[in-house]
Amino acid sequence: MDLAPLLKELPPTIQTAIDKASLKEYGRDWTRYYEPNPSAIVFPKSTDDAQKIIQWARRHKIALVPSGGRTGLSGAAVAKNLEVVVSFEKMNRILSFDEVNQCVTVEPGVITEELQNFAKEKGLYFPVDFASRGSSQIGGNVATNAGGIKVIKYGLIRNWVTSLKVVTGSGDVLELNKSLVKNATGYDLRQLFIGSEGTLGLVTEVTLKLTQAPKPANLFLLGVANLDAVMKVFATFRKACDVTAFELFTEKALGHVLSAFSELNRPFETVAPVYLLVEVETVNDESVQTALSAFESGMNDGLILDGVVSQNETQSKNFWRFREDITEALSKYTPYKNDISVTIANVPEFMSEIDRVFQIEYPDLEIIWFGHIGDGNLHISILKPFDLEMPEFVKRCQKVDALLYSTIQKFGGSISAEHGVGLSKKPFLHFTRSSAEVQFMRQIKKIFDPDSILNPGKIFDLTPL
Amino acid sequence: MDLAPLLKELPPTIQTAIDKASLKEYGRDWTRYYEPNPSAIVFPKSTDDAQKIIQWARRHKIALVPSGGRTGLSGAAVAKNLEVVVSFEKMNRILSFDEVNQCVTVEPGVITEELQNFAKEKGLYFPVDFASRGSSQIGGNVATNAGGIKVIKYGLIRNWVTSLKVVTGSGDVLELNKSLVKNATGYDLRQLFIGSEGTLGLVTEVTLKLTQAPKPANLFLLGVANLDAVMKVFATFRKACDVTAFELFTEKALGHVLSAFSELNRPFETVAPVYLLVEVETVNDESVQTALSAFESGMNDGLILDGVVSQNETQSKNFWRFREDITEALSKYTPYKNDISVTIANVPEFMSEIDRVFQIEYPDLEIIWFGHIGDGNLHISILKPFDLEMPEFVKRCQKVDALLYSTIQKFGGSISAEHGVGLSKKPFLHFTRSSAEVQFMRQIKKIFDPDSILNPGKIFDLTPL
Numbered sequence: 048m049d050l051a052p053l054l055k056e057l058p059p060t061i062q063t064a065i066d067k068a069s070l071k072e073y074g075r076d077w078t079r080y081y082e083p084n085p086s087a088i089v090f091p092k093s094t095d096d097a098q099k100i101i102q103w104a105r106r107h108k109i110a111l112v113p114s115g116g117r118t119g120l121s122g123a124a125v126a127k128n129l130e131v132v133v134s135f136e137k138m139n140r141i142l143s144f145d146e147v148n149q150c151v152t153v154e155p156g157v158i159t160e161e162l163q164n165f166a167k168e169k170g171l172y173f174p175v176d177f178a179s180r181g182s183s184q185i186g187g188n189v190a191t192n193a194g195g196i197k198v199i200k201y202g203l204i205r206n207w208v209t210s211l212k213v214v215t216g217s218g219d220v221l222e223l224n225k226s227l228v229k230n231a232t233g234y235d236l237r238q239l240f241i242g243s244e245g246t247l248g249l250v251t252e253v254t255l256k257l258t259q260a261p262k263p264a265n266l267f268l269l270g271v272a273n274l275d276a277v278m279k280v281f282a283t284f285r286k287a288c289d290v291t292a293f294e295l296f297t298e299k300a301l302g303h304v305l306s307a308f309s310e311l312n313r314p315f316e317t318v319a320p321v322y323l324l325v326e327v328e329t330v331n332d333e334s335v336q337t338a339l340s341a342f343e344s345g346m347n348d349g350l351i352l353d354g355v356v357s358q359n360e361t362q363s364k365n366f367w368r369f370r371e372d373i374t375e376a377l378s379k380y381t382p383y384k385n386d387i388s389v390t391i392a393n394v395p396e397f398m399s400e401i402d403r404v405f406q407i408e409y410p411d412l413e414i415i416w417f418g419h420i421g422d423g424n425l426h427i428s429i430l431k432p433f434d435l436e437m438p439e440f441v442k443r444c445q446k447v448d449a450l451l452y453s454t455i456q457k458f459g460g461s462i463s464a465e466h467g468v469g470l471s472k473k474p475f476l477h478f479t480r481s482s483a484e485v486q487f488m489r490q491i492k493k494i495f496d497p498d499s500i501l502n503p504g505k506i507f508d509l510t511p512l
Numbered sequence: 513m514d515l516a517p518l519l520k521e522l523p524p525t526i527q528t529a530i531d532k533a534s535l536k537e538y539g540r541d542w543t544r545y546y547e548p549n550p551s552a553i554v555f556p557k558s559t560d561d562a563q564k565i566i567q568w569a570r571r572h573k574i575a576l577v578p579s580g581g582r583t584g585l586s587g588a589a590v591a592k593n594l595e596v597v598v599s600f601e602k603m604n605r606i607l608s609f610d611e612v613n614q615c616v617t618v619e620p621g622v623i624t625e626e627l628q629n630f631a632k633e634k635g636l637y638f639p640v641d642f643a644s645r646g647s648s649q650i651g652g653n654v655a656t657n658a659g660g661i662k663v664i665k666y667g668l669i670r671n672w673v674t675s676l677k678v679v680t681g682s683g684d685v686l687e688l689n690k691s692l693v694k695n696a697t698g699y700d701l702r703q704l705f706i707g708s709e710g711t712l713g714l715v716t717e718v719t720l721k722l723t724q725a726p727k728p729a730n731l732f733l734l735g736v737a738n739l740d741a742v743m744k745v746f747a748t749f750r751k752a753c754d755v756t757a758f759e760l761f762t763e764k765a766l767g768h769v770l771s772a773f774s775e776l777n778r779p780f781e782t783v784a785p786v787y788l789l790v791e792v793e794t795v796n797d798e799s800v801q802t803a804l805s806a807f808e809s810g811m812n813d814g815l816i817l818d819g820v821v822s823q824n825e826t827q828s829k830n831f832w833r834f835r836e837d838i839t840e841a842l843s844k845y846t847p848y849k850n851d852i853s854v855t856i857a858n859v860p861e862f863m864s865e866i867d868r869v870f871q872i873e874y875p876d877l878e879i880i881w882f883g884h885i886g887d888g889n890l891h892i893s894i895l896k897p898f899d900l901e902m903p904e905f906v907k908r909c910q911k912v913d914a915l916l917y918s919t920i921q922k923f924g925g926s927i928s929a930e931h932g933v934g935l936s937k938k939p940f941l942h943f944t945r946s947s948a949e950v951q952f953m954r955q956i957k958k959i960f961d962p963d964s965i966l967n968p969g970k971i972f973d974l975t976p977l
Contacts, residue, residue, distance in 0.1 A: 147747060147857035170751075194694050203694065206671060219948040228887040229659050229668065229853045229929035231707055232937070232944045233971050234953050238703030242696055259754070282612060286635075289724070331796035388694045392612035422693040464694035472697070479697045483684040488699050490959045494952060506698050 050086045050131070053107055058099055062090040062137065073134055074112075074126040076119040077179075078471060079381055080441055085112065085126035090137045094251040097214045100133060101249065104500040105218065111500055113245035115155065115187025118179040120384055121469030123191070123244040123505050130503075133249060135186050141165055142252065150209055150226055152254040155186025159193075162255070171257040174201035178371045186250045192242035194465035196371075199421040200291040201258070203465075205241045212252035213240050216496025226254045239491065244467050245502040247495040262328045264291055265338050266363045269345070269354040270319025274395045276350040277321060281391070281421060283345060284325055287337045292326035293421025294370050300415045304369055307376035311368060317353035323420070324370050373417050373428075381437065382415070382428035383444040385451065389460035391423040397458045398425070401451060408447045424464040427451075452478040468506040476507060515551045515596070518572055523564055527555040527602070538599055539577075539591040541584040542644075543936060544846060545906055550577065550591035555602045559716040562679045565598060566714065569965040570683065576965055578710035580620065580652025583644040585849055586934030588656070588709040588970050595968075598714060600651050606630055607717070615674055615691055617719040620651025624658075627720070636722035639666035643836045651715045657707035659930035661836075664886040665756040666723070668930075670706045677717035678705050681961025691719045704956065709932050710967040712960040727793045729756055730803050731828045734810070734819040735784025739860045741815040742786060746856070746886060748810060749790055752802045757791035758886025765838050765880045772841035776833060782818035788885070789835050838882050838893075846902065847880070847893035848909040850916065854925035856888040862923045863890070866916060873912045889929040892916075917943040933971040941972060 054063050064073070065087045074083025091097045104111050112126040114134045126132050139156035149171060153162060160180040166173040175188060177195030187193075189211070193204045201207075209226045223237035224230055240247055271277055277295060284290050298320055305311055314322075329335040345351035357363040389397045398416075405414055409429065418425035429447075431440045452462050456478040463472045463479075476485060485507050492499070492509065499509060519528050529538070530552045539548025556562045569576050577591040579599045591597050604621035614636060618627060625645040631638040640653060642660030652658075654676070658669045666672075674691045688702035689695055705712055736742055742760060749755050763785055770776055779787075794800040810816035822828040854862045863881075870879055874894065883890035894912075896905045917927050921943040928937045928944075941950060950972050957964070957974065964974060 145855070145857055147743065148855050149750075150855075191696055192700070194696075198693060202671070205700075206667070215952075219952075221946065221949055221952075223949075225924040226855050227853050227924075227926050227929075228663060228856070229884070229889045230926040230944070231656055231659075231928045231930050231932045232926055232941060233707070233933055233950070234704055234712075234956055235657070235670075235707055236949060236952060239699055242698070242700055247699075278612065285614075330799075334795075388692050390610070390613050390615075390691050391693070392610055419694070424694045459690040459692075461692050461695040461697055463696050464692075465696050467696045468698055476697060479695070481686065484686055484688075484701060485698070487680075487684075487686075487701060487959060491699055491956065494955045494959070 053109070054087060057089065057103055058096065060092055061096050061100065064088040073114060073117070073132045076117040076122060076124040078120055078122045078125065080437070081122055081125045081127050081470065083125065083127060084129060085132045086129040088132040088134050090134050092137050094212060094214060094220060097133070097249045097251050098218060098220055101214050101216065101218045101500070104131070105498050108498060109500060110503050112502055113186070113190070113249055115184035115190070116158065116179070116182040118183040119187065119191065119469060120386065120466040121463060121471045123467050123469030123502065124187070125470060128504070135184060138251065144169065148226060149257045150254050151257060152210070152252060153185055155184060155189070155250050155253060157185045159183045159185060159188060166257045169257070170260060172260050173207070173255065173257055175204045175207060178374055185253050189241055189250055189253055190244050191465065191467040194419070194422070194424070196292050196294060196419060198419060199293055200289070205238065207255045208237065208241060208253060209256050210252070210254035211237050211240055211250055213248035213250050215248040216498065216501040242467070244469060244505055246492055246505055247501065261291070262330050264326050265329045265335065266357040266366055267323070267325040267342060267354055268314045268357070268366045268369070269323045269325060270315065270317050270352045271321050271323055271350060272352055273320060274398050277323065277420060278395050279350050280323060280345050283341045284327060287341045288334065289328035290325065290421060291328055292324060294324040294418070295420035296322050296370055296373060296417035297415065298322070299413070300373050300417050301369060303376040303415065304372050308368070308372060311365065314355055314366065314369070315353045319352045322369070324366060370417065373415070377415060377428055377430065380430035382430050383441060385427040385448070386424070386464050386466040387427065387451070387455055387460060387462060388422065388424040388464035389455065389458045391421070393458045393460070394420065394423055397454065397460065400454050404447070404450050404454065408450065422464070448475060455479070470505060473506060473508070518574070519552060522554065522568055523561065525557055526561050526565065529553040538579060538582070538597045541582040541587060541589040543585055543587045543590065545902070546587055546590045546592050546935065548590065548592060549594060550597045551594040553597040553599050555599050557602050559677060559679060559685060562598070562714045562716045563683060563685055566679050566681065566683045566965070569596070570963050573963060574965060575968050577967055578651070578655070578714055580649035580655065581623065581644070581647040583648040584652065584656065584934060585851065585931040586928060586936045588932050588934030588967065589652070590935060593969070600649060603716065609634065613691060614722045615719050616722060617675070617717060618650055620649060620654070620715050620718060622650045624648045624650060624653060631722045634722070635725060637725050638672070638720065638722055640669045640672060643839055650718050654706055654715055654718055655709050656930065656932040659884070659887070659889070661757050661759060661884060663884060664758055665754070670703070672720045673702065673706060673718060674721050675717070675719035676702045676705055676715055678713035678715050680713040681963065681966040707932070709934060709970055711957055711970055712966065726756070727795050729791050730794045730800065731822040731831055732788070732790040732807060732819055733779045733822070733831045733834070734788045734790060735780065735782050735817045736786050736788055736815060737817055738785060739863050742788065742885060743860050744815050745788060745810050748806045749792060752806045753799065754793035755790065755886060756793055757789060759789040759835050759883070760885035761787050761835055761838060761882035762880065763787070764878070765882050766834060768841040768880065769834055769837050773833070773837060776830065779820055779831065779834065780818045784817045787834070789831060835882065838880070842880060842893055842895065845895035847895050848906060850892040850913070851889070851929050851931040852892065852916070852920055852925060852927060853887065853889040853929035854920065854923045856886070858923045858925070859885065859888055862919065862925065865919050869912070869915050869919065873915065913940060920944070935970060938971060938973070
C-alpha cells in the first residue's frame, strides 16, 4: 500500500515523517531484538488530531503504534510490520495545575522527570520514579502502569491518575473520572486504559494527583549474607519503620557498576553476595533511633555483614547510583531481560528454585540479579557473551524463559512486573493470566477497538493460536 | 414461574429460604423507597457453590441479586422483581493472613469492623472506615468501591484490594492479580469488578493489603464562618499538615444530633453555621506545633470562630459522634439522600449554587448538609415532614434531583460519590457519564454476563430508553 497519498488526507496540522532515519528511530523501543519497520510517523498536537488519526486509520484499516519515550523493554512500542507510529512528542505541555486539588493536567508527551521537577517547584512531589525518568513520557507510564523505586510506599502510577482523556479505537473521546476523588458511577473505565499498552485507545490528557514533599529519610546501604537474610532484614525494617525503598543488587551487579564508572568506589570493604538499599522515613528522633536499632539488630544477628547510612545528599546520590546505573553498566552486553514478580513472602523459595534452573541451563552465561525486592519484583539480566550471535543468544534465553515462567506460574507470580507484555512477553502471557482472562481481554479489545487498528499483535493475538 | 422445584436442583450444601420474613429482610437495603419482592434467597458457602448458582441461573434464566450487609443507599441490593437473592452471610471467614505481605484474605461476608479489629490485633490497620462499619460486608464494600472518612489520606478500597476471586456471570472463575504488588500483564480486570455493584460477577474471595497502625493524631473541632472559610481552612491545614480526615457538618445537623443523643453536649458555646472535624497526624513536636499554628492563624484571620482540640481518646470519640451519628439522628425523618462530589476547588461555588436552587425549590423542607468535604464529597439529606406521604415526598425530591444534577454536570461532578448507582441513581447516570461511556459499560456487561442474570436493571439498562 502506498501511504503517501493517504497521509495527505490528514489535516495539515498533523506533521508526518517518512525518512529512513525517523522510521528507524521511532519504530523501536529499548528492546533490541526487533527490526523497526514502520511506514510513517504522525505527530498529533491535540485530542482533535488524535481523533482524526483514528478515523483515518479506521477508514483505511491502517495499524497504529502509539509511541512515547520509547524506553519500553517489551517491544510494545515497536513497529515492525509497516504500522504508522503515533508519536506524542509534540503533545508535551503541562496544561494546568490546581493548587487546592494538588493535581496537574499534562499532555502525554511530558517527560517523567519534567513532571517531577514541576511538582518540586510547587512544593509537592510526584512519586512515580525510575531510572529512565529522563526519557520516558507520562503517556507511556500510564500505558504500562509504571512502577519503579518508590512503589513500596507510594504504589504504581495507577494510584495517581485522577483523570484520563482518551480517544478509543472506535474514535470516541472519553473524559474518564474528571479528577474526582470519589465517583461511584459504574465501571471505572479509566482503569482499563492504565496498563493497556496502547491497545484500547490513545491517551491525550492525563491528570495526576501530587503529594506532599517526602519526609526526611535515612538511606542504608547494607551487605547481607544470603536471600533468607534479605527477607529477615525486610521484615525487621518494615515492621519498625516507614520503608520508602527496599532495593536489591548482587555483588556481580556492583562489580559491573564499579568497572563501568571509575568515579565510584566500593561503599565498604566487606564483599557481600547481596546488597540492599533501604530508605526509611525518619520524621523524629524516635524514628531515627528505631531505624538504627533495626540496622544494629541485623548486624548483631549476623544477617547484615556490613553497612553504612548515608550522611548527606551527595552520598545518598552515590548509593542510588550503585543500583540505578546497573542498566547502563550492563548495556554493552546487550542483556536479555526478565522482569518478574512473586508475592514478597515467596521471594526466597522462588529465587532458590530459579537459581537451580539457571545453574543447569546457563552454566556458561553471566546472570545479574537486581530489583525492587520490597515489591517482590526482580530484574534478571542475562549477559550476551561477545562471541555469541544475537539470534542464537535470544533463542537460548527464550528456551530458559519457559522454565523460568513455569516456576513463576507455580508460585502464582507475574511474567512481567512492570515492563508490560508487548511483543516479547506475549507468548508467555498464559503463565500469569488464565485462558478465560485472556479471552475476556480479547473481547474488551474488540469493544474499544473494533477494527483492531491500535497496536495489533501486542499483549495477545486476537485469535488464539 | 414456580421456583420451588428449581431450587431443588441446587446442591444440598446451598441453603435456601423462601419464607416471607426472609424475603422481606433480604430483599432490601437501607433505602426505603422500594418494596422488596424476591422469590428466594440462596446462601453459598464456597466459590464452588457460587459457580453452581450461576450455572443454575443461566440454565433457567433466573435473575440474581448479590447481597452483602445491605447497608447500601442506592438500591443496588434491592430485589423487587422476583429475583433470587444471593446472600454471602455464610461466607464470612477470614481465610488467611500473610505477615510478610501484610495481606489478609477474606470471604465476602466478613463484616468491615471485624476486619478492622483483626488488623488491629495484628498490629496493623485496615483504613477503609465509615459509619456502617458494624453491618456492611467486605464484598459489598468492593462492589461499591467503598470510601468513607479516611479517604483523604488512604484512598478508596480500590487501593487496598490486591486480589479478587470472582465467578463471572458466564460462570468462569477468575483469580485476579493473586496478591502481586506489580503485575503488568494486560488489562487489570480486577478493577472492573471493584465498583460494579454485582452486575459482572460474584466476588467470592478478597485479599486486602493492610498498613501500619495510624500515627498519633490531633483532632480539631472547629466552628467556621462560611463556605469560603471552610476551603481556606482546608488549604491552610493541607499545606502544613498530614490531614487524615476533613469532615463538615452544619449547625442544623449538630442540632439534630444533640437532640437525639442527650448525653452529648455542645463542644463550645459559639454557634457557628458550619463545623469541621479536622484530624492531622502529629508525629513530632514540630508537627504538633504546625497544626496548632494552622489553627491559630485561622482564628486570627476570623475564618475559625471557635474551636477545640481533643485532649484524649474519649473526647475524640465524642467529637466523631457529632459527625457519625447524624444519619441515626435523622433516621426518624426518613430522609431523601443525595451523595455527590465535585473537585475540591469547586466546592464553594458549587454549594452556593445548589443552595440557591434549594431555597427556591424546597422553601418548606429542611435540608441537612454534611460530608467528607476534604474529598469534595457532600451528603445532602432532605427531611420528610411527618405529614407528607412518602410517594409524594420522593416525587418532589426527584424533581429537584434533576436541577441538582444539572448543576453537578456543569461542575463536572459525580451524582454518586460513594453510594453507587443501583436503582435510585440510574435515571441520572448520564449527568456524570457520557452516553459513549454508558454504551461501553453495556458492552462490558454483555461480555461478563451474557445472559444478564446478574443484578439486571442496576446501574444502567441494557438497552437505552
